[in-house]
Amino acid sequence: MSIKIADLTVTFKNQVTAVNHINLEISNGIYGLLGENGAGKTTLMRVLTTVLKPTGGTVSLDGILYSEGNYEKIQQKIGYLPQEIDLYPNLSVQECLEYMGELSGIPQQECKKRIKYYLEKTSLTEHRKKKMRQLSGGMKRRVGLVQALLNEPDFLIVDEPTTGLDPEERIRIRNLLVDFSENRTILFSTHVVEDLAATCSKLAVMKKGNILYSGDMKEMLSTADGCVWNCFAKSDIQAREIEKNYRVSTKQYVNGGYMIRVISEEKPEVQCTQGEVTLEDAYIYLMNK
Numbered sequence: 695m696s697i698k699i700a701d702l703t704v705t706f707k708n709q710v711t712a713v714n715h716i717n718l719e720i721s722n723g724i725y726g727l728l729g730e731n732g733a734g735k736t737t738l739m740r741v742l743t744t745v746l747k748p749t750g751g752t753v754s755l756d757g758i759l760y761s762e763g764n765y766e767k768i769q770q771k772i773g774y775l776p777q778e779i780d781l782y783p784n785l786s787v788q789e790c791l792e793y794m795g796e797l798s799g800i801p802q803q804e805c806k807k808r809i810k811y812y813l814e815k816t817s818l819t820e821h822r823k824k825k826m827r828q829l830s831g832g833m834k835r836r837v838g839l840v841q842a843l844l845n846e847p848d849f850l851i852v853d854e855p856t857t858g859l860d861p862e863e864r865i866r867i868r869n870l871l872v873d874f875s876e877n878r879t880i881l882f883s884t885h886v887v888e889d890l891a892a893t894c895s896k897l898a899v900m901k902k903g904n905i906l907y908s909g910d911m912k913e914m915l916s917t918a919d920g921c922v923w924n925c926f927a928k929s930d931i932q933a934r935e936i937e938k939n940y941r942v943s944t945k946q947y948v949n950g951g952y953m954i955r956v957i958s959e960e961k962p963e964v965q966c967t968q969g970e971v972t973l974e975d976a977y978i979y980l981m982n983k
């Protein structure tokens with residue numbers, strides 16, 4: 695499954711251009727979409743799900759052009775987990791999924807089979823009789839994921855699936871996405887760098903409607919080669935001075951002071967050694983270039 699996005703633009707009535715002439719090619723496996731709040735990720739995803747019509751440019755999915763006449767065919771190939779998911783609170787998990795399946799036109803027996811399979815996969819079988827409103831945030835997100843998979847989509851779009859979840863549940867969702875990425879394409883949007891470092895090898899970075907980078911994670915790391923510095927600060931005062939003068943990626947308390955990672959093309963004028971680039975460092979470097 696390959697998705698080609700060419701010169702895509704979305705400008706809203708209020709004149710905000712949320713997606714600005716972007717080009718992107720997304721192929722099998724998990725593809726990360728990284729960007730701060732308001733970068734345009736949700737808008738792009740809404741275009742890809744056919745919910746929103748772009749102002750300009752084209753999208754095609756395995757050669758099928760996004761156009762009015764093709765929307766139904768495209769929708770059959772897509773699963774979508776939106777950022778805000780609040781499925782029928784008074785239905786049980788099972789009822790809710792059966793209803794969603796019915797809405798998607800999946801034959802009843804086949805739908806029940808798939809629900810059983812995916813509830814098992816997402817460790818929700820024992821909770822299937824619970825009302826949706828009784829579930830934790832993480833469980834709701836997992837039901838949302840099952841809902842998105844019911845039509846066995848070739849292209850799964852997940853919008854900030856880990857936001858607001860505890861660390862254990864975040865790891866669980868990430869691992870599920872890795873499992874479900876076999877034989878399909880997953881677009882995984884997030885503003886959490888760590889989500890992508892753990893799951894994908896290709897990604898795009900968005901800022902204010904533009905693509906700052908797209909391609910291999912490894913290549914993205916190399917863009918910040920030589921620009922990461924481990925600086926040691928003995929005291930709070932020294933640490934604050936470094937934070938004031940340089941762009942800091944992380945700060946960690948270590949024995950006898952702080953280890954501060956600074957992103958800078960020039961060597962900082964403090965005691966420091968060059969560090970290996972992490973995705974977080976490369977992201978900060980790109981965002982501030």
Ligand SMILES: Nc1ncnc2c1ncn2[C@@H]1O[C@H](COP(=O)(O)OP(=O)(O)OP(=O)(O)O)[C@@H](O)[C@H]1O
Nearest residue numbers: 706708710712729730731732733734735736737738
């Ligand atoms: N329907 C709309 N009408 C007008 N402006 C919109 C609309 N939807 C989004 N925007 C604006 O478009 C920009 C991009 O928003 P979008 O939701 O796509 O970003 P995002 O990267 O998904 O961020 P977040 O993680 O906060 O959802 C923002 O400035 C937002 O205010």
